[in-house]
Amino acid sequence: MWFRRLLAVFSLLVPLVLLAIAVFLTYYAWPAIHYNGLDFLWRETWNIGNQYANPVHRHGETVMPGARFGILFLIVGTLGSAFLALLMAFPLGLGAALFLSEVVPHRFGHLVSFFVELLAGIPSVVFGLWGIVFLIPFLGHHIFPVLAGMFPFIPFLARPTGSGYGLLTSSLVLCLMIVPFIAATLRDALRSQSTEMREAGISLGATRFEVATRILLPGQKTALVGATMLAFGRALGETMAVLMVSGNALNYLPHNIYSPISTMAAFIVAQLDSALADPTGMAMRSLAEIAVLLLVISFIINGAARLLIGTLKEHTL
Amino acid sequence: MSKLRTRPLVRLTALAAVVLAGLCALAPVPVQARTTHLIETGSTLLYPLFNLWVPTYTATHPGIRITTEATGSGTGIAQAVAGLVQFGASDAYLSPTLQRLHPGLLNIPLAISSQMVNYNLPGLNRRSLRLSGPVLAAIYAGRIRDWNAPAIRALNPGLPLPHHRILPIHRSDGSGDTFIFTQYLSFSTPVWMNATGYGTTVSWPAIRGEIGATGNPGMVQALATNPYAIAYIGVSYRSAILKDHLGQAQLENRAGRFVPLTGSTVAAAVAARAPHTPPDQSISLVFAPGANAYPIINYEYVIVKEHQPSRRMALAIRRFLEWAIAPTGGNAPSFLNRVGFAPLPAQAIRQSRRQIVKIH
Numbered sequence: 184m185w186f187r188r189l190l191a192v193f194s195l196l197v198p199l200v201l202l203a204i205a206v207f208l209t210y211y212a213w214p215a216i217h218y219n220g221l222d223f224l225w226r227e228t229w230n231i232g233n234q235y236a237n238p239v240h241r242h243g244e245t246v247m248p249g250a251r252f253g254i255l256f257l258i259v260g261t262l263g264s265a266f267l268a269l270l271m272a273f274p275l276g277l278g279a280a281l282f283l284s285e286v287v288p289h290r291f292g293h294l295v296s297f298f299v300e301l302l303a304g305i306p307s308v309v310f311g312l313w314g315i316v317f318l319i320p321f322l323g324h325h326i327f328p329v330l331a332g333m334f335p336f337i338p339f340l341a342r343p344t345g346s347g348y349g350l351l352t353s354s355l356v357l358c359l360m361i362v363p364f365i366a367a368t369l370r371d372a373l374r375s376q377s378t379e380m381r382e383a384g385i386s387l388g389a390t391r392f393e394v395a396t397r398i399l400l401p402g403q404k405t406a407l408v409g410a411t412m413l414a415f416g417r418a419l420g421e422t423m424a425v426l427m428v429s430g431n432a433l434n435y436l437p438h439n440i441y442s443p444i445s446t447m448a449a450f451i452v453a454q455l456d457s458a459l460a461d462p463t464g465m466a467m468r469s470l471a472e473i474a475v476l477l478l479v480i481s482f483i484i485n486g487a488a489r490l491l492i493g494t495l496k497e498h499t500l
Numbered sequence: 501m502s503k504l505r506t507r508p509l510v511r512l513t514a515l516a517a518v519v520l521a522g523l524c525a526l527a528p529v530p531v532q533a534r535t536t537h538l539i540e541t542g543s544t545l546l547y548p549l550f551n552l553w554v555p556t557y558t559a560t561h562p563g564i565r566i567t568t569e570a571t572g573s574g575t576g577i578a579q580a581v582a583g584l585v586q587f588g589a590s591d592a593y594l595s596p597t598l599q600r601l602h603p604g605l606l607n608i609p610l611a612i613s614s615q616m617v618n619y620n621l622p623g624l625n626r627r628s629l630r631l632s633g634p635v636l637a638a639i640y641a642g643r644i645r646d647w648n649a650p651a652i653r654a655l656n657p658g659l660p661l662p663h664h665r666i667l668p669i670h671r672s673d674g675s676g677d678t679f680i681f682t683q684y685l686s687f688s689t690p691v692w693m694n695a696t697g698y699g700t701t702v703s704w705p706a707i708r709g710e711i712g713a714t715g716n717p718g719m720v721q722a723l724a725t726n727p728y729a730i731a732y733i734g735v736s737y738r739s740a741i742l743k744d745h746l747g748q749a750q751l752e753n754r755a756g757r758f759v760p761l762t763g764s765t766v767a768a769a770v771a772a773r774a775p776h777t778p779p780d781q782s783i784s785l786v787f788a789p790g791a792n793a794y795p796i797i798n799y800e801y802v803i804v805k806e807h808q809p810s811r812r813m814a815l816a817i818r819r820f821l822e823w824a825i826a827p828t829g830g831n832a833p834s835f836l837n838r839v840g841f842a843p844l845p846a847q848a849i850r851q852s853r854r855q856i857v858k859i860h
Binding site for chain 2: 315320431
């Protein structure tokens with residue numbers, strides 16, 4: 184009996200901690216939510232105000248003069264980089280999963296799988312450092328100018344190509360981080376399908392490609408959606424690697440795919456030190472408001488993934 | 501599938517082990533009786549100097565242990581206010597509002613730092629470009645876009661400046677370097693003062709091609725990998741700039757003269773500005789008058805609470821700070837030269853001592 188109770192306490196602990204964090208953050212951010220209003224989402228200026236002037240009262244809150252907080256540029260940067268990363272990572276991850284489960288012999292497949300999982304376990308700061316030292320100079324000086332030269336007629340791909348820090352570089356680093364995640368999940372899902380399905384397909388004269396795309400993948404819609412959504416969630420919340428390669432744009436929207444950006448998660452880290460020096464505390468509370476928003480977005484994404492998986496399961500049954 | 505199912509359990513166990521290990525590490529370790537533990541956190545610019553000081557000081561003062569952390573000036577101030585650390589290191593003095601909110605807080609200068617303006621201009625890095633506050637403000641506001649703009653050419657007659665877009669690099673994290681750089685722009689250029697002002701983070705005007713970098717090492721890295729970029733970097737990183745063969749500008753001072761960053765130009769600025777330091781030592785040394793004065797220098801502060809929880813703690817703090825500002829102690833050239841700092845002038849030492857004795 185005591186064992187059961189102990190387990191119940193432990194299992195309750197996790198949701199309670201989550202709830203406590205959400206409640207505390209919202210409570211802490213409340214004055215900022217009140218001060219910033221809905222403009223928070225549409226404005227593209229983040230200004231903590233003149234720290235060496237006297238505080239003023241505005242909208243019932245004490246703030247430093249000139250303090251205005253808007254994060255439109257962060258929302259665009261976060262969604263843009265994560266979406267672009269997913270666009271590149273999905274075909275790669277799917278291809279890797281098919282290759283691992285359908286093409287290579289099992290023994291060799293294990294070795295490759297090991298490396299895929301290893302890639303998934305690398306701390307993100309390592310990706311960031313590699314991005315700064317190698318990827319940025321390489322992309323900025325060799326790849327981006329060529330890319331822009333090839334597609335001068337597509338607005339988002341045209342010049343100027345900038346320095347290498349920016350949206351596309353962030354997306355590439357994020358892509359590398361989520362590919363193994365997608366690949367490993369889909370590989371397991373594909374492997375779980377019975378051999379009979381494959382044999383039946385091949386005996387009907389289908390090629391391996393047809394077996395994979397017409398028989399195996401349609402049976403794994405839920406895994407496809409789930410892996411994609413969770414990968415998207417991971418890309419949205421990634422902090423360190425993006426902080427290092429995004430160019431940390433402040434107060435403006437990307438005008439093309441090479442522009443510097445900043446994301447919500449990275450911005451919290453970058454601005455923490457300045458915000459701490461704000462005597463009115465409004466800068467810190469506004470950072471907390473970003474954190475609340477991140478929390479809400481990840482709730483929505485996970486919830487949507489579950490809903491979709493639920494409806495898909497009903498359809499396949 | 502079974503492999504997948506067991507994973508959460510394995511993860512949970514691993515997590516529990518990590519948490520337990522962490523708790524064990526946090527548990528009070530039996531320390532030697534009468535050891536006083538002081539913690540310093542804050543400015544990454546002051547951090548290397550503290551790391552030179554601490555081993556020397558603790559070697560001769562066995563009852564003292566000092567931990568140093570590089571977190572950032574804002575964190576240094578906030579943690580000193582909260583009483584989490586004894587020394588909050590900051591490149592910027594306390595704002596009037598902070599001083600009013602926390603009356604028992606002292607900002608005590610420990611040394612004098614300066615800032616370089618560096619650039620990466622292929623073929624021209626060995627030539628010292630001349631730049632002025634208004635020109636830098638125009639570059640960072642996006643009004644001057646190219647290296648061969650008339651305003652830059654006028655300051656550098658005869659130099660073959662390239663027709664290439666300037667990439668301004670600024671700090672994206674909160675930084676004392678941003679504070680003194682934007683003070684130079686503000687004090688020399690009224691337009692900048694009114695539009696953007698100064699602070700550890702400012703709302704930088706949006707410019708195409710600008711780069712945000714984290715920390716001084718990030719600034720050096722971004723500058724080295726981006727030809728045609730310009731950046732402001734703390735003097736402690738001079739060796740990194742020299743190693744990467746990057747350019748260093750001569751800056752226009754208040755007297756309208758262009759001066760390089762040298763020991764004598766910093767000393768001239770200190771001599772001109774330091775005598776005006778008020779008793780609470782909150783003063784900007786930026787844009788000092790004098791024909792030979794270098795325009796971007798600043799006091800490196802330590803933020804300390806006047807009232808300490810115990811006499812022993814207060815005594816340990818006072819002794820360490822007395823040693824740190826003494827010309828024969830922490831302000832000796834053997835320490836300061838290694839990080840490019842200048843010593844406090846005699847008057848500042850006297851003022852710092854008057855503040856230090858308030859700690860009780």
